[in-house]
Each structure stands twice: as C-alpha cells, then as structure tokens.
Amino acid sequence: MKAMTTTSAAPAVAIAEENTYREAVAQAREAADAYYGTGESGMDDDTYDRLLRGIIAWEAEHPDQVAADSPTQQVAAGVTTGDVEHSVRMLSLGNVFSDEQVHDWAASLERRLDGRAVTAWAVEPKLDGVALAARYLDGKLVRLVTRGDGSTGEDVSHTIGHIVGLPRTLAEPITVEVRGEVLMTSGQFAAANELRTAHGGQPFANRRNASSGSLRAKDRAYQVEQTFLAYDALTDPEYTSDLTLADLSHTQLIARLATLGIGTTAGTKVATLACADLDEVLARIHEIGALRAGLDFELDGAVIKADTRADQVEAGTGSRTPHWATAYKFPAAQKITKLKAVEWNVGRTGVIAPRAILEPVEVGGTTITYASLHNVADIGRKDLMLGDKVFVLRAGEVIPRVEGAVAGQRTGDEQPIVFPEVCPRCGADIDKSGERWRCDRGRACGQVEAIRYAVARDALDIDGLGEKIVIQLVEKQMIEDFADLFTLTREQLLTLDRMGEKSADNLLVAIANAKAKPLNRVFCALGVLGTGRSMSLRIATHFGSMQAIQAADTVALELVDGIGGEKAPVIVAELAELAPVIDKLKAAEVNLDQPNFVMPAALDATETEAESEEAGTGLPLAGMTVVVTGGMTGPLAAYSRTEMTELIATAGGRASSSVSARTSLVVAGEKAGSKLDKAQTLGLEVITPEVFAERLSAVLD
Numbered sequence: 243m244k245a246m247t248t249t250s251a252a253p254a255v256a257i258a259e260e261n262t263y264r265e266a267v268a269q270a271r272e273a274a275d276a277y278y279g280t281g282e283s284g285m286d287d288d289t290y291d292r293l294l295r296g297i298i299a300w301e302a303e304h305p306d307q308v309a310a311d312s313p314t315q316q317v318a319a320g321v322t323t324g325d326v327e328h329s330v331r332m333l334s335l336g337n338v339f340s341d342e343q344v345h346d347w348a349a350s351l352e353r354r355l356d357g358r359a360v361t362a363w364a365v366e367p368k369l370d371g372v373a374l375a376a377r378y379l380d381g382k383l384v385r386l387v388t389r390g391d392g393s394t395g396e397d398v399s400h401t402i403g404h405i406v407g408l409p410r411t412l413a414e415p416i417t418v419e420v421r422g423e424v425l426m427t428s429g430q431f432a433a434a435n436e437l438r439t440a441h442g443g444q445p446f447a448n449r450r451n452a453s454s455g456s457l458r459a460k461d462r463a464y465q466v467e468q469t470f471l472a473y474d475a476l477t478d479p480e481y482t483s484d485l486t487l488a489d490l491s492h493t494q495l496i497a498r499l500a501t502l503g504i505g506t507t508a509g510t511k512v513a514t515l516a517c518a519d520l521d522e523v524l525a526r527i528h529e530i531g532a533l534r535a536g537l538d539f540e541l542d543g544a545v546i547k548a549d550t551r552a553d554q555v556e557a558g559t560g561s562r563t564p565h566w567a568t569a570y571k572f573p574a575a576q577k578i579t580k581l582k583a584v585e586w587n588v589g590r591t592g593v594i595a596p597r598a599i600l601e602p603v604e605v606g607g608t609t610i611t612y613a614s615l616h617n618v619a620d621i622g623r624k625d626l627m628l629g630d631k632v633f634v635l636r637a638g639e640v641i642p643r644v645e646g647a648v649a650g651q652r653t654g655d656e657q658p659i660v661f662p663e664v665c666p667r668c669g670a671d672i673d674k675s676g677e678r679w680r681c682d683r684g685r686a687c688g689q690v691e692a693i694r695y696a697v698a699r700d701a702l703d704i705d706g707l708g709e710k711i712v713i714q715l716v717e718k719q720m721i722e723d724f725a726d727l728f729t730l731t732r733e734q735l736l737t738l739d740r741m742g743e744k745s746a747d748n749l750l751v752a753i754a755n756a757k758a759k760p761l762n763r764v765f766c767a768l769g770v771l772g773t774g775r776s777m778s779l780r781i782a783t784h785f786g787s788m789q790a791i792q793a794a795d796t797v798a799l800e801l802v803d804g805i806g807g808e809k810a811p812v813i814v815a816e817l818a819e820l821a822p823v824i825d826k827l828k829a830a831e832v833n834l835d836q837p838n839f840v841m842p843a844a845l846d847a848t849e850t851e852a853e854s855e856e857a858g859t860g861l862p863l864a865g866m867t868v869v870v871t872g873g874m875t876g877p878l879a880a881y882s883r884t885e886m887t888e889l890i891a892t893a894g895g896r897a898s899s900s901v902s903a904r905t906s907l908v909v910a911g912e913k914a915g916s917k918l919d920k921a922q923t924l925g926l927e928v929i930t931p932e933v934f935a936e937r938l939s940a941v942l943d
C-alpha cells in the first residue's frame with residue numbers, strides 16, 4: 243500500500259490590511275455560525291481553514307488589533323448551541339500538517355515537561371463527526387450533551403438508544419462521562435437520507451451534516467441510527483466512581499472503555515496504538531492515512547497524544563486546546579463544486595451507471611471532473627439537480643463520489659437530471675427492477691468489455707488480445723464470451739485483420755497457458771458483480787473448486803471474509819447466470835481448482851477441534867499471517883503483489899497489508915520502510931525474499 247506523503251496545508255488566504263482582516267473575520271464568522279449552528283455552511287472546510295489560517299497569521303502580526311468576535315478566540319468560534327454546562331470543558335485540538343511540524347510540536351511539548359522526553363505516545367484517527375459527551379450514572383446512560391462552545395452544550399438525550407456504541411447500560415454499574423465522536427457509516431448515511439426524504443425532508447449534504455442534523459432534531463417522527471466512537475473519558479475521581487481510571491494511560495483507557503461496551507476504534511485497522519518514539523508516531527500516522535479510504539467511517543487526520551496521565555497533567559491545557567495532544571490533518575477529502583451534467587455508461591455486465599460531470603475542483607492534490615453517482619435510486623435519495631452545489635468526496639485513491647447537495651444554495655436555474663429511456667450503448671430496453679439499472683441484454687451488451695476484463699493482467703493475463711482483435715472476434719461471431727477463446731483455431735485467427743502466423747501462434751500459446759491458471763484467476767475472469775481480484779482470491783481459497791463455489795448457497799458464501807448479506811445473493815444469482823460459460827470452461831478442460839487447497843477441517847463436524855487444528859499443517863504457511871513489504875528479489879523477483887498474495891494463500895497462509903502483533907511473519911525486500919521498522923519494534927520474525935522462497939520450495943514451481 244502506498245504510504246501517504248507528507249501533506250502541507252493549502253495556502254492561507256493572504257491578508258495585508260485591517261479592512262481585509264475585518265472582512266475575512268466577518269466571512270468566517272458567518273460560515274462558523276452556520277456550521278456550528280445549523281450544521282449547513284455553504285463553505286467547505288478547506289476554504290474555511292485557509293481563511294482561518296490567514297486570520298491567524300494576521301493576528302500574530304497585530305496582536306493588539308484582534309477582533310473580539312474573531313473565530314480564533316474560542317472553541318467552535320464561540321457559537322453556543324445549548325445550556326447544559328460541561329463538568330470539564332470540551333476542548334478543540336491544535337493542528338500540524340507535516341512531519342516536520344510534528345517534530346516542532348513534540349519539542350514544544352517536551353519544553354513544557356521541563357525538557358524531559360514524553361514517556362510514550364498514542365496515535366489514533368481524528369474522527370470526522372460531531373463531538374459528544376455521554377454521561378453514565380451507575381452504569382445507566384442518562385444524558386447526552388454536544389460540545390457546543392466547549393463550556394456549555396446542547397442536551398440531545400432524545401437520541402439515547404439510537405447510537406451504536408452508546409449502550410443504555412454498561413457492562414459494569416459505574417458512573418463515568420465518556421467523550422467521543424458521533425458519525426455515520428455509509429450505510430447509516432444512506433438510511434438517514436432515505437428516512438428523511440420519505441418524511442418530506444431535504445437530503446443531507448454530507449455525513450457530518452447528517453450527524454449533526456440528526457442529533458439535534460428534537461421533534462422528529464423518526465430516529466436515525468448513528469455510530470459513536472470514544473476518544474476520552476473523565477477519569478478524575480471527582481467525576482467517576484471507577485477510581486482505577488485515573489491511573490490508566492490513554493491507550494489503556496480506550497481499551498477499558500471497550501470492555502465496558504462503549505464503541506471505540508479497537509478492532510478496526512486504525513485502532514489507538516501506543517508508539518515509543520516519533521518515528522513510530524509518524525509511521526502510524528501515514529499508515530492511518532493510507533487506510534483511510536478503506537474505512538466505513540470518515541476521518542480527517544490522526545491525533546497524537548502523550549499517552550501517560552502524568553505527562554498529560556504536567557503539560558496541561560490551554561484555553562482552546564490541550565498542550566499534550568494535536569491533530570495531524572490530512573488533505574481535505576471533501577470540496578464543494580457544481581454538478582454540471584450526468585452521463586450514463588454501460589459496464590461489462592450491462593449495468594448502466596450514472597456519472598457526474600463536475601466543475602473541475604481540486605481534492606486532495608488531484609483535480610476532479612468526474613464523480614460516481616452510484617445508481618438511479620441514489621440520485622433520487624439525494625434529490626440532486628443539474629446546477630446544484632454538491633459535496634464531492636475523495637478519500638485516498640478511490641473513485642470520487644457525490645455525497646449530496648448543499649442546502650439553501652439553489653438559485654432556481656437548476657434542471658432535473660434526465661434518465662435514459664433505452665440502453666445508451668445498444669438501444670435495448672432497460673431492466674429497472676433492481677437498484678442498479680441494467681441493459682435487458684445484460685452481459686451480451688457488454689461483451690467486448692467483459693472479454694477484455696477476463697484477459698487482463700489481474701485475471702487470465704493473456705497477452706495479444708487488444709480491443710481491436712476482441713471486437714473482430716465478437717463481430718465475426720467466433721466468440722461470445724471468454725470461454726470461447728479456448729476453442730479458437732489457428733485457421734480462425736488467421737482470418738482476422740493484421741493477424742500474422744507468428745502472432746496467431748503466440749496468441750494460441752498464451753491462451754493455452756491460461757488454461758492452467760489457478761481458480762482465483764478464472765473466477766475473476768468471470769466478472770461476477772461485486773467480486774474483483776482480491777475477493778476472487780478469497781472465494782477461490784475458501785472453496786477450493788469451481789464446483790464447490792457453484793454448490794454454495796448464500797449462507798455458505800457469507801462465511802467468506804468480506805461477503806455480507808447484500809453481496810451473497812448477488813453472487814449466487816450471477817453464478818446461475820454464468821453457468822453456461824462455466825460449462826464451456828469445463829468442456830475446454832480449463833483448470834477449475836485452487837492449487838494446494840485443503841478442506842478446512844473446522845467445517846467437518848465429525849472431526850475434533852484438535853484434529854481440525856492440524857488440518858493444512860502440511861502446508862508451509864498453515865495458520866500464519868504474512869506481510870510482504872519492499873521489493874522482491876531472488877527467485878521471487880518477478881512476483882507482483884497479486885502473485886505474492888496468491889503464493890501465500892497457496893502455501894496455506896493469509897496475506898495482510900499491515901503489521902500488527904498478530905502478524906506471524908514479515909517478508910522484507912529491498913527498500914522496506916515503516917512496516918519493517920514496526921515489525922522490528924514488535925519483535926516479529928523478519929526474513930528476506932530468498933529465505934521465504936526456500937521455505938516455500940514445496941509449493942513453488
């Protein structure tokens with residue numbers, strides 16, 4: 243996985259004179275009032291932050307001319323939204339934007355500790371939601387209060403019972419105030435929009451907006467589900483009946499909250515982690531940055547904290563922020579831009595997918611002109627119109643998507659989005675029965691794309707089948723799908739334009755070689771909806787043979803990591819549809835087994851646990867979790883990451899992309915970086931690619 247490079251903050255708005263300063267304060271004031279008040283600001287965070295940094299820079303130069311209403315002066319710009327007093331103020335966090343600034347900040351913290359080093363660090367995600375305090379009295383959840391301006395917040399206890407991670411009753415009858423962030427998973431966001439529009443409301447612009455709106459709507463006829471993840475608790479004996487809390491480090495406190503039944507990031511890939519020094523801190527921050535795109539909740543940075551209570555107390559807190567913690571902000575993942583048009587593309591399975599064309603906008607260092615709109619139902623749920631100001635989200639390397647329209651920004655010139663009446667590619671009717679619209683001709687409409695997908699590197703990896711050749715093969719009706727490739731003759735190939743004897747022979751060899759590819763490649767080539775390269779590998783190593791996969795029902799499929807109740811029935815239906823293709827593969831004697839597959843004994847009820855432990859022990863990596871990092875050398879030099887993953891699975895192990903205490907083995911090649919460092923700190927077994935190849939000699943060709 244590519245680590246995120248050092249980020250620097252987008253440039254501050256330049257402010258040269260007092261007039262401009264006053265204007266900037268007024269603009270920021272208006273945005274902050276909207277943002278912390280209704281939650282619906284017309285400015286995106288990046289724009290606001292640049293404005294604010296300009297204000298901060300000017301104020302630093304003119305300390306005696308700071309406006310009393312400057313948003314820099316108080317938590318949440320001093321926007322008060324409630325009247326419940328906080329027992330201990332809820333603070334904001336300072337910011338850093340680069341590795342260098344982390345060093346500077348750490349140095350300033352150590353000066354506060356009389357020059358001694360911070361005992362230990364903790365790093366965790368900066369969750370992007372709404373801050374909330376949850377008060378438990380004798381183990382019962384009695385009150386929920388928003389952060390407000392830090393001194394007083396708003397009572398939102400009406401949401402008790404609707405927030406995952408804030409149970410009504412704790413595992414122990416203690417009194418404690420837990421603090422954390424309320425946010426929505428993508429599923430919760432979709433459900434919230436659906437409920438809101440069903441009740442005649444406007445859909446939310448983005449998830450944070452949905453969280454704050456849903457928390458604070460008091461007299462709604464319905465309640466939406468949200469998620470709470472804790473990052474703190476009041477541990478002073480004055481506020482809790484659990485006197486052991488005060489002695490815990492931050493990492494221990496989070497672990498303790500989890501045992502009480504409180505939602506935390508424990509169990510996710512970005513869980514709070516203790517780090518011994520700044521190198522480890524930085525490695526973990528960048529790891530969190532790289533994992534960001536794959537998470538089901540949003541984060542806008544990582545938080546670095548002094549881990550021990552003693553260090554925290556000694557460092558103390560300022561008026562807005564603690565001195566012992568700071569946020570390392572990641573580049574903004576959300577921007578506001580204009581939805582200009584919607585185009586409709588037909589995929590290889592005949593699915594007709596809408597795509598948004600946007601006024602170009604820079605998000606996270608890349609200029610974006612297109613974004614995904616999922617499907618027709620989603621457009622409906624979001625109530626989008628052409629010309630709307632929309633939030634676009636791009637976290638990491640994933641395809642950007644439109645989150646929602648910014649409320650109150652319509653001018654009256656917006657136009658409805660026009661939906662296609664027939665398949666935009668072939669003109670056939672559209673099957674509108676599912677959430678995703680599909681051409682009535684299904685896969686037949688996407689023949690060329692489907693075949694190209696099947697022969698691509700991650701699937702059958704057949705060289706020499708460019709688009710022009712595939713089109714000819716399809717048009718001359720020599721093939722209908724990729725299974726027909728295996729029965730192509732030399733004579734047939736020679737009738738194609740620009741196909742010489744040499745290329746025909748090479749192509750036939752490449753096709754013949756593909757027959758022996760492991761099952762995961764063949765399965766991937768089928769192009770089953772919802773299964774890409776890595777999911778195909780998981781399915782193939784789980785079931786071992788195409789026959790077993792075809793025999794699996796939804797219950798059996800759900801045992802595969804990453805297949806949930808939504809995906810399983812789709813896969814079953816797809817496999818039924820693809821049965822004729824699979825029959826052709828069988829007839830052509832294409833390999834349909836996963837090499838070295840061992841039936842997991844755990845599935846065989848007649849065996850005892852001890853016996854099942856032994857199953858697969860013949861394989862060199864049985865039961866092991868392996869992380870590969872750096873460039874491969876020796877016999878493995880030519881292996882791609884995909885092939886390494888396959889190799890590990892073939893040898894009975896599980897490949898993972900992140901190093902943790904649960905990692906059994908780390909294969910460190912050339913220029914291995916932070917993963918190697920981490921493995922060494924954890925005392926894990928680290929070997930070279932050469933030694934690894936030797937260990938796997940039994941399964942290597």
Ligand SMILES: NC(=O)c1ccc[n+]([C@@H]2O[C@H](COP(=O)([O-])OP(=O)(O)OC[C@H]3O[C@@H](n4cnc5c(N)ncnc54)[C@H](O)[C@@H]3O)[C@@H](O)[C@H]2O)c1
Pocket residue numbers: 273274277278283284285286287288290291317318332333334335366367368369370372373374389422423473545569
């Ligand atoms: N778009 C707008 O108009 C507008 C206006 C005002 C503010 N804002 C945005 O609000 C943000 C500034 O708000 P802020 O001052 O509340 O600060 P912040 O949200 O950047 O950081 C402080 C908050 O982070 C949260 N947090 C998340 N994970 C945490 C963790 N692990 N440990 C501790 N705290 C954690 C806490 O709620 C804490 O209060 C900026 O991102 C700014 O862009 C936007």
Ligand SMILES: [Zn+2]
Pocket residue numbers: 588665666667668669670681682683687
């Ligand atoms: Zn079509």
